[in-house]
Amino acid sequence: MSGDKRKWRLLALFSCVALATGCGVDSGCEGGGIDGLIPGVDGGGPGESPKAQSLKAYKDDINADEAWHLLRRAAFGGTPERVQEVVNLGLTQAVEDLIATKPEPAAVTTLADTYESNMPKRWLVHMVEGPNPLHERMAMFWHDRFATSRRVVSGADDALAVLHWQMLRANALGNYKEFLEALTLDPLMLVWLDGGNSPKDNPNENYAREFWELFTLGRDVLYTEDDIKEGARAFTGTLLIRDNGEPRRPVFDIFKHDETPKSIFPGRAAPENYNYETVIDLTLAQPEAAQYVARNLFKCFVHDHPTDATVQALADMFVESGFEIEPLVRTLLQSEAFFSEDARNNQIASPVEHWVGFARTLDMHMSSEDSQGFLLDRLVNDLRDAGQELMNPPGVEGWAEDDAWLEDQWVLNRVDALGRFMDFGPNRTAGLPYHLLPDVSQWDQRDVREQMVNAIADVFHLTLSEDEVAIYVEVLDQNGYLAFHLEDPERQPQHVREMIRLMAMDERVAGR
Amino acid sequence: MNGCKEWLRLNRRAFLKSGGAAVGAMAIGDALFARVASTFAQSAGGTGNLLVLCELAGGFDSLSFLVPHNNSAYLSKRPQLAMPASELTLIPGNTDYGINNQFSYIASEYLAGNVAVVQQVAYPDGNGSHFESQEIFKFGVRDLSSPAATSASWYERLRKTYFDEPFGVLDTQTIGNPTQYGYPDNTYRKAAQEAFGRLAALKTGGSNAEKAVRETYMRINQLGADLRARTEGFTSTGDARGEFYRAAQLASADLGTQIIKLRYGGFDTHASQANANATLFPRIDTEFQQFMADMDALGMRDRTTVVFYSEFGRRNGENGSPGTDHGYGGHMIVVGNGVSGGLKGQAVSTADLNEGSLPYYVDFRAVFASCIRDWLGFNPDPVFKIEGETFDENLGSALFS
Numbered sequence: 001m002s003g004d005k006r007k008w009r010l011l012a013l014f015s016c017v018a019l020a021t022g023c024g025v026d027s028g029c030e031g032g033g034i035d036g037l038i039p040g041v042d043g044g045g046p047g048e049s050p051k052a053q054s055l056k057a058y059k060d061d062i063n064a065d066e067a068w069h070l071l072r073r074a075a076f077g078g079t080p081e082r083v084q085e086v087v088n089l090g091l092t093q094a095v096e097d098l099i100a101t102k103p104e105p106a107a108v109t110t111l112a113d114t115y116e117s118n119m120p121k122r123w124l125v126h127m128v129e130g131p132n133p134l135h136e137r138m139a140m141f142w143h144d145r146f147a148t149s150r151r152v153v154s155g156a157d158d159a160l161a162v163l164h165w166q167m168l169r170a171n172a173l174g175n176y177k178e179f180l181e182a183l184t185l186d187p188l189m190l191v192w193l194d195g196g197n198s199p200k201d202n203p204n205e206n207y208a209r210e211f212w213e214l215f216t217l218g219r220d221v222l223y224t225e226d227d228i229k230e231g232a233r234a235f236t237g238t239l240l241i242r243d244n245g246e247p248r249r250p251v252f253d254i255f256k257h258d259e260t261p262k263s264i265f266p267g268r269a270a271p272e273n274y275n276y277e278t279v280i281d282l283t284l285a286q287p288e289a290a291q292y293v294a295r296n297l298f299k300c301f302v303h304d305h306p307t308d309a310t311v312q313a314l315a316d317m318f319v320e321s322g323f324e325i326e327p328l329v330r331t332l333l334q335s336e337a338f339f340s341e342d343a344r345n346n347q348i349a350s351p352v353e354h355w356v357g358f359a360r361t362l363d364m365h366m367s368s369e370d371s372q373g374f375l376l377d378r379l380v381n382d383l384r385d386a387g388q389e390l391m392n393p394p395g396v397e398g399w400a401e402d403d404a405w406l407e408d409q410w411v412l413n414r415v416d417a418l419g420r421f422m423d424f425g426p427n428r429t430a431g432l433p434y435h436l437l438p439d440v441s442q443w444d445q446r447d448v449r450e451q452m453v454n455a456i457a458d459v460f461h462l463t464l465s466e467d468e469v470a471i472y473v474e475v476l477d478q479n480g481y482l483a484f485h486l487e488d489p490e491r492q493p494q495h496v497r498e499m500i501r502l503m504a505m506d507e508r509v510a511g512r
Numbered sequence: 513m514n515g516c517k518e519w520l521r522l523n524r525r526a527f528l529k530s531g532g533a534a535v536g537a538m539a540i541g542d543a544l545f546a547r548v549a550s551t552f553a554q555s556a557g558g559t560g561n562l563l564v565l566c567e568l569a570g571g572f573d574s575l576s577f578l579v580p581h582n583n584s585a586y587l588s589k590r591p592q593l594a595m596p597a598s599e600l601t602l603i604p605g606n607t608d609y610g611i612n613n614q615f616s617y618i619a620s621e622y623l624a625g626n627v628a629v630v631q632q633v634a635y636p637d638g639n640g641s642h643f644e645s646q647e648i649f650k651f652g653v654r655d656l657s658s659p660a661a662t663s664a665s666w667y668e669r670l671r672k673t674y675f676d677e678p679f680g681v682l683d684t685q686t687i688g689n690p691t692q693y694g695y696p697d698n699t700y701r702k703a704a705q706e707a708f709g710r711l712a713a714l715k716t717g718g719s720n721a722e723k724a725v726r727e728t729y730m731r732i733n734q735l736g737a738d739l740r741a742r743t744e745g746f747t748s749t750g751d752a753r754g755e756f757y758r759a760a761q762l763a764s765a766d767l768g769t770q771i772i773k774l775r776y777g778g779f780d781t782h783a784s785q786a787n788a789n790a791t792l793f794p795r796i797d798t799e800f801q802q803f804m805a806d807m808d809a810l811g812m813r814d815r816t817t818v819v820f821y822s823e824f825g826r827r828n829g830e831n832g833s834p835g836t837d838h839g840y841g842g843h844m845i846v847v848g849n850g851v852s853g854g855l856k857g858q859a860v861s862t863a864d865l866n867e868g869s870l871p872y873y874v875d876f877r878a879v880f881a882s883c884i885r886d887w888l889g890f891n892p893d894p895v896f897k898i899e900g901e902t903f904d905e906n907l908g909s910a911l912f913s
Contacts, residue, residue: 219657345719395643403721406728408735409686415696467714471707478703498697498704505708507718507725 049341052303053310055331058339060090066339067094068461072512073301073347074098074333075133077357080459095333099173099326102131111366117158119150119165119391120383121376125366127356138172138329139165140352140390141300146183146215147393148192157191159247161391164188176293176323180216180280185250187240193396196240196250200258203232210396211235212283222265222288230262234274252276284323290315294328301332303342304402310337347512348405351386355379355417357512358504361459362433364421375424382417386410414510418501422493432493433500449476456500460509475499558674558770559889561850564759564818565667565773566800569646570780572822573836574843574870575860576789577615578629582608585865589829593785593836606855614793617801618847626849628911630879631857632841632864634872635903638824640838642780645823652877658899666880666895667771674890678735679767684758684774690743690765694736709733739765749809750802757799760806763816770888779822783833800847817848817887817912821876828865839869844879850887852913875903879911886912 062070067086071078075098078086086094104126112125127136146168150161167186171179183189184207190196198204208231212223223231237257240248252275261271269282283289294314298306306314314328321327332338349357359365366375383389387410388399405411422431434440436455442448453472457464464472476495503509579595580586587594600610601619611619621627635654639645647656652666664672671680687693697705712729742765748757755774762772776796781788800818807813825842841864843857858864858873881892896903 346721348721348725403724406724407686408728408732409688411728411732412694412696419696465714468711471710471714475699475703475707478699478701494699498699502704502707502711505729506711507715507722507729510725511719511721 048305051336052305052340052342053307054336054340055310055313056336057334058091058336060092062087062091062094062339065461066091069339069344070094070098070333072357073338074137075360076127076137076353077361079361079363083461091334095330098134098333099330101135104130104132115376117150117162119161120380120389122162123165123390124352124356124376124379127352128359128364129366133360134329135169135172138325139168141297142168142172142179143390144393144398145296146189147396147398148186148188148391149393150188150391152191153188156245156247157187160188160191163247165391171325173326173329174324176318176325177280177284179325180284181277183215184211184235184276184280185238185252187248187250190238190240190250191248195235195238196248198232198236198238200233200236200256203229203236203258205229205232208232208235214396214398216283216289216292217286218288218292221292222286226266227264230264231274231279233258233260234262234264234279235276238276287315287319290318290323293325294318297325297328297332298337301329302335302337303340303346305342306337345508345511348403349510349512350399350405351383351388351410351414351417352390353512354414354504354510355383358418358509359421362421362436362456362500364431364433375420378424379417379420382413382420386413386417415501415505418504419497422497422500432496437496449473452476452496453499453503456503460503460506462503462506462508472499472503475502557889559887560770560815561887561889562763562769562812562816563771563883563887564803564816565771566756566818566820567646567649567773567775568779568796568820568822569775569777570642570822571824571826571838572779572820572842573781573785573789573826574631574841575826575828576785576793577612577845578603578631578843578855578860579610579612580608580860580865581610583860583862583865585862586828589865591830592834593830603855606859609855609859612789612793614789615797616794617797617804618845621804621847622853625853626847626851627853628846628851628856629854630844630846630874630907630911631855631859632870632872633821633844633857633874633876633879634824634841635875635877636872638840638869638872640824642823642838649821649823649876652880652896653899653901654903655899655901661899661901665773667773669898670771670884670888670890670892670895673894675768675770677768678731679738679765679769681771681773682762682769684755684762684772687739687758687762690739690758690761693739694732705736709737738767742767748802749805750798752795752799752802754795754799756796756803757806760803760810763807763812764810781826781835782831782837783835785830785833785835788835804847814849817846817850817883819879819883820845820847821879825870827869828867841870841872844876846879846883846911848887850912852910854909856908856911858908874907875905877903878905878907881905882907882911886910 064083064087067083068078070091071083071086074095089097108125108129111129112122115121115125127133130136143165148164150158150164153160164186167182171182184195187196189207193207193210194204195207198207205228209228211231212221212227213219217223237252237254239251239253239256241251242248257275259273262274263271264274264279264282265286268286272278274282291311295306295311298311298314314331317331318324318328337343380389384392387405387407393399424431433456436459438448438451438455443452450469450473453464453469453476476499478495575586575590576593576595579600581595581597581600595612597610599613601613601616601623602610604623611622613619618627622629635648637654639648644656647662648654650665651662652669653661656662667681695705695708697703697708708729712726712733715726718726739762743761746761746764748760755776759772759774762769776792778788778792803818804813804816807816821844822842825839826836827839830836856874860870864870877896881896884890884892884895
């Protein structure tokens with residue numbers, strides 16, 4: 001170090017180790033449980049099912065329904081073949097299989113990269129086509145927790161949204177402490193919550209406040225307004241610099257950092273010269289921090305009423321592991337609580353989860369033929385109108401939860417989204433999931449229509465009553481069966497399309 | 513007679529909560545249903561009147577509406593934007609102020625005694641963020657940190673408290689074109705649209721989440737069927753098709769609606785404000801005039817009050833663009849045959865104009881509370897006095913005659 005004391009550390013753009021290889025990103029748990037909405041009916045407490053709080057490992061030989069539950073919660077859903085595969089693997093191996101990072105096929109990466117910094121599109125490709133749905137799901141979970149918008153940047157800085165997303169993906173199942181450090185120095189975050197513009201003589205409190213309120217402790221937990229003022233001083237020194245024409249990059253400049261002692265959580269720690277790293281350490285040393293992660297992850301994957309004891313057991317595990325996220329997720333997905341009645345079909349999927357689950361379950365695919373974006377343009381708009389645009393959350397608190405997804409207009413826009421694949425599939429009119437249906441040449445036969453309905457119902461694991469089947473058949477047959485023939489190939493798939501997306505709106509499919 | 517009303521009320525609810533068959537019957541436009549709808553509100557204890565909330569989003573420049581054209585502070589602070597008396601309808605007996613003739617209809621209604629201008633309205637400790645200030649007006653609370661208070665707009669709270677039924681509050685923005693509202697289905701005969709409601713109504717049981725989804729579907733289905741059937745016959749008195757047209761369509765459905773919310777944007781006039789206003793103001797004025805004519809044609813004019821409001825006013829001084837930046841206090845405009853017309857609240861003084869922005873003297877909730885109490889006939893306390901919220905209810909003089 002030269003004698004001029006100028007020792008500033010340049011921080012490389014995080015290890016945005018291009019996840020070209022594969023982990024995905026995705027939404028958190030915007031969908032959430034709404035147990036307890038109707039008091040006295042399968043809410044928590046005395047009325048809850050046995051094992052609803054048990055973190056012990058569930059039996060290994062799960063059945064198809066349980067495999068479907070696992071896939072819906074952890075992987076957006078899955079084809080009948082995938083469900084069978086999970087049954088064959090057994091629970092332990094199936095969860096390991098979900099956690100393992102698999103290389104992403106080059107075709108998927110290439111297709112996703114076509115969309116460059118248009119993150120909603122790029123991300124949706126990875127979610128639908130990528131081999132690591134749990135990683136996508138976890139990245140989405142963190143995106144909802146650390147909600148950050150690409151709308152605050154433009155031009156060369158559009159790339160910051162990509163970096164942010166890669167940061168989420170890289171850390172989604174990794175070490176939480178490293179995650180928080182990467183988050184604090186993430187350039188998009190530094191813009192979004194003003195961390196990159198917080199002079200030490202007049203610090204901006206935005207990041208310090210949300211760091212505790214939304215990211216690590218929860219509203220009104222432990223921190224005070226004084227802590228926020230002191231914390232804002234600790235977070236100074238993080239800057240964004242721009243080299244001509246490049247996206248901005250983060251640095252930590254000790255000369256821009258307030259080097260005086262700060263008194264944070266005064267009842268628990270003596271004043272120190274905290275910086276962004278040591279204030280993260282201090283935060284993680286508080287039991288409330290591990291509890292916050294434990295509670296949120298439990299609520300995301302299991303149900304909305306973990307007891308304090310359940311949360312504490314998970315939090316202890318988290319602390320003992322040195323804040324590793326992966327073991328926590330493994331425990332939850334294999335737990336008796338995860339398979340308890342309280343955890344079944346009690347969540348409402350967010351629009352993105354609903355649509356991705358629809359596509360993955362029906363085995364429908366993006367195509368390079370859509371590189372002009374016929375599908376994705378409309379899809380992104382539909383999902384936005386349904387209440388969820390990835391990388392553009394409605395605010396720092398992330399998306400709606402629970403039954404807040406049930407705004408009438410949002411629900412109706414989901415229906416539009418569900419139809420898009422069938423409008424803009426790889427080959428337009430071939431956008432229906434023909435592989436699941438009886439051969440087209442039989443579609444004019446009267447009794448084949450029930451088969452068509454039941455084939456789609458099977459894929460969604462729906463047991464339909466006779467009355468339900470009859471209603472779906474009416475949709476297929478709205479002109480009378482004689483009209484249901486092959487002379488008008490343009491019209492015919494419309495009937496089938498309507499039947500399929502109507503079934504995908506079934507509460508057992510829109511939920512999980 | 514009371515018993516009769518009670519019977520009607522119960523039947524209306526039965527209608528609304530039942531499945532597709534009842535909706536189909538209503539779609540024919542039965543006279544009974546219309547009668548039920550128009551009497552429902554009274555049976556619930558209110559007046560059965562209609563309150564229309566027109567949000568002017570972006571920050572409405574009150575000084576471009578009610579212009580203190582003589583005031584030296586105004587003239588010096590707005591060298592390019594100040595308006596001369598020749599462009600105003602002067603207030604009788606108070607000619608230092610005039611209503612911008614770009615609002616010619618509202619000005620004529622003012623002269624007819626049907627307009628109250630509540631001056632210098634806001635809330636304590638102004639917030640310059642559009643988003644947050646709009647939320648304060650929407651939720652009717654000053655403290656946005658309370659999840660309980662911010663889980664529903666104040667008008668939704670009002671509905672849930674006093675007239676908890678699906679058509680009580682309608683928002684033109686979320687409904688869009690009411691003649692096409694409902695499950696999207698482009699196929700012949702709309703078989704999927706019809707099946708959507710039937711499927712939801714068919715099932716019972718399941719988890720709370722599943723029930724909540726089905727209840728939403730049934731609500732959408734009924735709302736859609738009723739709105740489509742009951743608005744398709746609406747004919748307007750004019751050609752404009754803006755938000756006020758949508759409001760008239762919804763009002764024409766006669767579904768017991770007590771609040772219609774609509775929103776006009778474009779008021780965030782940081783630059784070239786005079787040009788922006790020259791387009792925006794006459795458009796709203798015209799569309800509003802058409803709405804009132806439509807309400808007249810529907811026989812509902814005497815039962816209708818419209819409130820114009822905005823999340824904040826704008827700065828007293830113009831910027832170099834020339835426009836005005838985010839301010840604080842602003843005026844609320846209340847229009848209707850039941851309104852006690854005139855200038856209310858605190859008149860804009862030289863001292864007020866010497867401030868950066870107009871201060872506030874009247875809490876916006878006092879205006880809405882008066883509308884709830886004196887126009888809709890409900891006690892506003894459960895709506896606004898929640899989660900420890902308080903506000904000064906003083907309006908100076910009564911809003912309704």
